[in-house]
Amino acid sequence: MQQQTSYIDEELEIQLIGGLLNDNEQYQSVKEVIQPEFFYSKLHQQIYRAIQERLDRGEPVDAVLLSDDLKNTDTGSSNVDLLSHLASLQKNNTTSANAKSYASKLAQHYWLNRKKTAHLNAANGDIDAENKILNGFYDSKLRAISGGAAPTPLVIEDTLPEPYPVESLGVLSKYASKIASTVQAPVEMVANSLLSAASLSVQHIANVDRDGELIPLSLWFFTIADSGDRKSAVDKHCSRAVKERDKQLRTEYQVALTSYKNESDVIQRARQHILNASKKGEAFNVTELAEKLNELEEPKPPKKPNVLTSDFTIEGLAKSFYFGQPSQGLFNNDAGGVFGSYAMNKENSLKTISQLSTIWDGQSLERTRGDEAESMTIENPRLACHLMLQPVVAKTLLSDEILMKQGYLARFLMAEPKHIRGTRFYTDGTELNKVSSKELTELLGKPLKEPYPLDDRGVLTPRELPMSKAAKIKWIGAYNAIESELSDDGELSHVSPIASKQPEQILRIAGVLTLIEDPKAKSINEATMDNAIRLGEWYLQEAVRIDAVSEQSKIDSHCKRLLDWLVANEYREFVDRDLSNSGPSELRKDQSLRQRLLTELVELGYLDLLPKGSIVNGRTIRKTGWKLINN
Template identity: 35%
Template sequence: MNAVPKMETPQAGARRLFARDIAEGFAPVALHCYADADGQPLFYRPRLKHPDGRKVIKPMRLDGLRYAMGEPPAPKEGKPLYRLPELLADTAAPVWIVEGESCADALAKAGNVATTSGGASSADGMDWTPLRGRSVILWPDHDGPGAEYADKVAGRLRALGCDVRRIDVAALNLPDGGDVVDWLAANPGGDLDTLPMLAAPAVRVEGFAPEPLRRPVPPPEPYPLAELGPVLQPAAESLRRVIQAPDAVCGASVLAAASLAAQALADVEIDGRTVPLSLWMLTVAESGERKSAVDAEAMRAARDHEKALAKSHEVELEAHAAELAEWEARCTDAKTKAKKSQGAGLARALQDIGPAPPAPLLPRVTVADFTAEGLAKLLAAGWPTVGAFTDEAALVFGGHGMTKETVTRTAGTLCKLWDSGTLDRVRAMDGATKLHGRRMALHLLAQPVIAERALSDDVLSGQGFLARCLLAWPQSTAGTRPYKAESLRHDAALGRMAHRLGELHREPLPLAEGERQELQPRPLHLSAKAKAAWVQLHDAVEAGMTPGGQFATVKPWASKTPEQVLRIAGVLSLLESTGAQEIDAATIGRAAELALWHLNEAARLAGTAELSPEVRDAEALLGWCHDTGRTLLYSRDALRLGPGRIRERETFTRAMGELERAGWAEPVEGGAVLDGRHRRHVWRIAPAPEGG
């Protein structure tokens, strides 16, 4: 009869895993258990100590029937606090927070509720929410890392509504690095209630009247979904209703997807000028605004088309391999015959055979991360119509193509592609590449920090890359999105849009004679009334660019708006009729409403990205103070622990100057005692506004 395998005990696991350390003289002194709220062990941290003072503290977890080094994967909310069941068993008692499990155990042995996240660098990965609203006392080790640990934990706990106090360890006569265990050993039976606490000086907190650090940005107007027409409007409304993303995210996403489907089929022609139908969008939204969910639905037809192309490509590759083998055999045969006649007739024979059969086009319709060089290679070897679509614009703005060294040529290359469908690249390694008749639609969904960085880039603005983008920065819908028990899988409006865009994707490409990749889209003309309406809009926008005019601050975007109207109108026309030859006045009117909304967005946001470095630094410093609960700030505190961008004294001084001028900071005359010492340069910080 087979013996039933036994589960290894934690003690046996520790002896086995730390056998080498034990052989080197380390002695096991404790086995700390981290458990869940129900008391079930999650992992252990054995503690070993050497006679020379060295320590070994490493986690181990149960892996099957034996223990293995390391912790189990942390829950989404963070790792559990040490002694969590004890914390939850007495929610009325104050909680002592210390560094290290031994310190927590020592306080618990004395009858206190105590916990820790581990060592001085462990605060970030923990779940502190079990302490929400409780009274806590911080007792850090007597050293620099201990002070930083206490600062970090205090900020997190204040954000959870905790009443936070802190032991003045400098007044305990502890050695450098001294901790709770050291104090208890030196003061057996000592009264914890008499321990000195750090206290902020009595400085008034009323009387602040801060002004905004930047020009207040007015709220956006509602996105004109009704102007998207009978195909796109219902689909965008379904996305808004179920996913509950901002209306501009939904509207811009479906319009960009439609541009990708239509851009290869026609161009708008007006007075001898050709205007492609490619649209570029830059939509800004915070993380959590469900950009990805909207993009996935809007791009359903494009991705289905790409899958179909990939399947066809497999068949085409097999056929190409056979054709190539036949061509190579014919060339070999011709060379063999010519060899017998000392090469006579070889050139003519090879000419009759012709060039090698071209490889099938790469089945790529969409890209997310791209450079100008990569795009040139894709358009040279793949389909002549592509879309650059990503819900993480950081992949583009932070990628190789947008580095300080490459951003100029990337922006210049992309602008030519938008203007005329031409891509011109010259590289020492790859030679010259000049491609005509190409189209690229683009939709970059960006978080605010990425968008601000891009909008403040002189090259991207100066070369016109951003001016070719239709901007949208809608208000957040977070907090107003009750759960919707509704699936979009069979939504009729989205199904109709996907079907219609799929039809456009599958239309035969209009190619130049003798070419297999150079597009030659048919012309779309404006009716007489449509042209008159467009000219009127053109002149009105032009007048708005005069000094003091409505669009004077956004001339780059305004100068492109009349062309954007033509592009949008062309896309909307093809959506309603694949064979459309003319754009009517009603469609121009709808396109104008959409383009003007995006232009007004640019005007609304003007100046947002033009903040001085001092103001940006001041915003970062103020945000850090609010996030960490600091109502009093001294310079050394900010230089050691504050945001990385202000950790130089000159930068910090300029940022504080901005905060003082705006009324967010006020010097404390004579300084104050903070963190156990008198600080000469202290400011009191205005609290964040309600809901801010």
């Protein structure tokens, strides 16, 4: 969800308070640096105030004493068990040196937020706020904290994802935990691999029935992870059943292909025999001859065996479905090449994402060509997808407005887990390889072996999977909760393409979890819907987090480009007109972006404001100007 201020770090507050509870002596190193109001959380404000009062009186502090002090105080968190919360805080082992560092950072956040608010108030005509800014009030506070250090770095620290709700994966949860601990990979990556493999296993069986509209069970995932984060190892364990099925189909295909070729040869010889007989002068009737030829029914070639595809072009996918299986998976543990391919270049990307979106929706895929033999219609295709991307590729992808506005990225469930490099000490994987891996392969492989439900034209016709009454009530509640935040001032307005798809994603997840547990299940029950909602909420939160980091990354990039331009062109002092006339190209016509960047650079300590009436480049300025700070 969007945060109301730019600099909030409740984990920092937790570490600081925990250190004070664990070691009261740390108070001496922080008491001159912070005050209770510096904490963002009202609960933490009250806790620190109580700590401050006790230690200033020379009295000891611990969780039990504070809980008693605060029992009649409004902490702003009535649903929190205060003693348990304090006890959990006290477990932190923050050193004295770290405590002072945390306190300084917390104070910096407080004054940066105050400065940002002042800028907003000044823009709305608050003279006092403008005077404080121009007089350097907030900058002096920040310099006092940093001791005259350099400005805040442009690249901010990424926020961490919320803990993944592994228990909500149902029958897959124990395998997710086991693979994550044995392979030593982030559990989010493992969960995405398992859910995508499960989606491929069951997407041909059923569609979720939502008020008569049939929702496919195809799930698409992005996992953002660096090289060396064990993407290949995770994929190996999670897609073993799919690869075994692919291998089995290829073996069956070779047998069927041989049979087809033999039957085809026999038919061709019989056809030639009938035609040769007519050439020898035997009496024949044209109609009778045609009937004899028509009786020779041409055999149909067997469907190509591929369950897994790596072809990202629409032409390749269309042919793969037309000549192959109606349910397939696009899995790639290094998908950088996918988005640098022919299919995603400037000329083809719009067509590619439009038709891929059509496949996700479960609609027919039309491919029309001048050559009739090259034209084809693929009805009811099903495609599960898991693309693992390195951060540098993901950064470019997520900043592509076309991919977002066309709703393509909104069809993916995203995760960018925190890496665990440096903690992956050797463990014996024998248990996983001998037991859990076999069980998981059987679990995912059983639905894959179910015959495809095809109509008399060979079109995939999954059955309907309704929600139980209780499950539907839960889903409607989740739907309405998301919808209520999509208004212009709602917390999800900035990610509306993704949030708008989330209720459907929840249904798809619920269907997959239902059928992977029981391929014969008649409906989605309440417990499974609860799990799907929790997973859906996590993926929505993660999308919001990734979007915020991506947006900040874009702003940081623009800020750096502006600073480089100012230095290169020797603009020590300047006004907005200098930027609109000759500044970096992306800023010349975009006043709102210019103002955002200038405000950001003032807040971070790279620029100072110049008041009206100042002399800039020999001219008296009528509006605010800016000065580049030396450091």
